[in-house]
Amino acid sequence: MTETFRxxxxxxxxxxxxxxxxxxxxxxxxxxxxxxxEVKKVPALRGKTVINLFFEPSTRTRTSFxxxxxxxxxxxxxxxxxxSSVTKGETLxxxxxxxxxxxxxxxxxxxxxxxxxxxxxxxxxxxxxNAGDGSNEHPTQALLDAMTIREHKGKIAGLKVAILxxxxxxxxxxxxxxxxxxxxxxxxxxxxxxxxxxEFAGVVESGLEIAPTIDDAIKEADVxxxxxxxxxxxxxxxxPSMREYSIFYxxxxxxxxxxxxxxxxxxxxxxxxxxxxASDVADGSSSLILNQVExxxxxxxAVLFLLSGGSE
Amino acid sequence: xxxxxxxxxxxxxxxxxxAKNLYLVGIRRRGVPIAEKIAKRIEELEGSRxxxxxxDITLYRDDLSTVGANPIVNRTELDENINDKNIxxxxxxxxxxxxxxxxxxxxxxxxRPRRVQLAVLxxxxxxxxxxxxxxxxxGKVVPTKKTEIIKVMLKEFDDVEAVGIFERxxx
Numbered sequence: 192m193t194e195t196f197r198x199x200x201x202x203x204x205x206x207x208x209x210x211x212x213x214x215x216x217x218x219x220x221x222x223x224x225x226x227x228x229e230v231k232k233v234p235a236l237r238g239k240t241v242i243n244l245f246f247e248p249s250t251r252t253r254t255s256f257x258x259x260x261x262x263x264x265x266x267x268x269x270x271x272x273x274x275s276s277v278t279k280g281e282t283l284x285x286x287x288x289x290x291x292x293x294x295x296x297x298x299x300x301x302x303x304x305x306x307x308x309x310x311x312x313x314x315x316x317x318x319x320x321n322a323g324d325g326s327n328e329h330p331t332q333a334l335l336d337a338m339t340i341r342e343h344k345g346k347i348a349g350l351k352v353a354i355l356x357x358x359x360x361x362x363x364x365x366x367x368x369x370x371x372x373x374x375x376x377x378x379x380x381x382x383x384x385x386x387x388x389x390e391f392a393g394v395v396e397s398g399l400e401i402a403p404t405i406d407d408a409i410k411e412a413d414v415x416x417x418x419x420x421x422x423x424x425x426x427x428x429x430x431p432s433m434r435e436y437s438i439f440y441x442x443x444x445x446x447x448x449x450x451x452x453x454x455x456x457x458x459x460x461x462x463x464x465x466x467x468x469a470s471d472v473a474d475g476s477s478s479l480i481l482n483q484v485e486x487x488x489x490x491x492x493a494v495l496f497l498l499s500g501g502s503e
Numbered sequence: 504x505x506x507x508x509x510x511x512x513x514x515x516x517x518x519x520x521x522a523k524n525l526y527l528v529g530i531r532r533r534g535v536p537i538a539e540k541i542a543k544r545i546e547e548l549e550g551s552r553x554x555x556x557x558x559d560i561t562l563y564r565d566d567l568s569t570v571g572a573n574p575i576v577n578r579t580e581l582d583e584n585i586n587d588k589n590i591x592x593x594x595x596x597x598x599x600x601x602x603x604x605x606x607x608x609x610x611x612x613x614x615r616p617r618r619v620q621l622a623v624l625x626x627x628x629x630x631x632x633x634x635x636x637x638x639x640x641x642g643k644v645v646p647t648k649k650t651e652i653i654k655v656m657l658k659e660f661d662d663v664e665a666v667g668i669f670e671r672x673x674x
Contacts, residue, residue, distance in 0.1 A: 221576040221577060221578050224579060225562075229613075229614070230613070232612070233562040234562065234563055235562040235563075235567055263562075496576070
């Protein structure tokens with residue numbers, strides 16, 4: 192079931208209906224084909240401008256949004272904070288209002304603080320796309336994960352999904368929990384006690400369960416999503432050492448045997464090989480990590496198209 | 504409709520000297536079942552079936568920013584290389600010519616066909632054309648007014664097989 196997409200912004204999965212999610216995923220399927228053609232470009236967003244405003248480092252997401260815009264014939268401008276006026280002391284809102292005065296159609300924002308895209312959406316005429324805000328949400332990552340799962344499992348409803356690792360700091364985990372439970376998957380999260388928010392089970396939709404150990408979460412899973420250990424967000428000691436983390440919580444080939452035979456492994460990248468995921472799993476036949484990257488462009492094309500194409 | 508499809512099929516085969524190297528491309532939505540019907544008829548006539556493809560022109564439309572709510576983007580399916588093929592674009596109705604312009608642009612992004620022809624079930628008449636585009640094969644010319652809508656109804660979408668002319672509803 193799909194539903195016409197009429198929102199001005201894409202701020203999070205939490206605000207989306209199941210129908211809107213399905214519309215984005217269905218549109219993304221058509222766009223995946225564009226990237227597989229020889230001429231990887233369609234004229235759909237000719238004359239539109241997309242600004243990528245990234246206050247945090249990013250290779251994958253920023254490149255993915257840039258290519259998505261270019262493959263739709265939109266003009267893409269990248270601003271990374273290191274080389275912008277932010278270093279001269281300009282406030283966030285001033286930066287945003289100045290960019291908005293240049294009349295772009297879409298501003299893609301990544302920021303270390305939760306809620307920044309929501310603030311910008313209130314003051315800008317351009318559509319705002321959240322490319323990750325602090326520990327809150329990363330909607331396009333969840334959408335591309337869902338697309339990857341759907342392409343390889345044929346469905347999402349009824350699947351058992353394990354999400355492992357640093358749940359506390361992970362915007363990917365939050366967006367994935369919202370999305371996958373809306374589409375009817377059953378989620379088990381697990382990680383070090385210090386990194387699994389206790390209130391999580393109570394706050395979010397039903398269909399979510401906190402597993403006592405990593406092994407319990409992986410057992411009989413159809414999909415295993417491994418999260419990155421976010422060293423940059425850890426001011427306190429959440430676990431004793433990386434070595435200990437990899438022994439107790441890392442996804443190894445042996446642990447993967449607990450999952451269903453045809454289970455798939457996802458990781459949002461960048462990977463810490465040998466810490467949260469062993470190399471033989473990351474490069475193994477059940478790993479779809481590079482497929483995720485491919486679908487990422489398709490999903491972002493769909494989002495840019497649905498936000499700036501169509502309705503006036 | 505059956506007779507018109509039959510005639511289109513034989514004209515296409517005659518003009519292309521058989522079904523070899525022939526690639527029929529239906530334009531979504533209603534061009535697709537018509538292309539399938541023509542392909543089937545050509546198979547009956549020639550003993551070999553032409554290749555079939557599907558174009559979804561949504562991303563190449565020139566009115567994307569004014570069409571209102573977001574249009575659904577469906578998949579384009581051109582599985583075989585179109586280089587050096589004799590392509591026949593197939594649609595239900597030829598009216599302003601803008602759909603065909605979009606289809607031609609899209610086709611060129613997929614390769615360089617030897618030639619491209621156009622077959623339509625209904626031609627609403629040259630006076631409606633907004634671009635210099637004419638059909639090579641026409642099922643039937645049905646002169647209509649701008650205030651009218653012509654609808655090709657097909658079993659695949661409408662349960663009946665017929666062509667109807669309706670008054671455009673006044674908004």
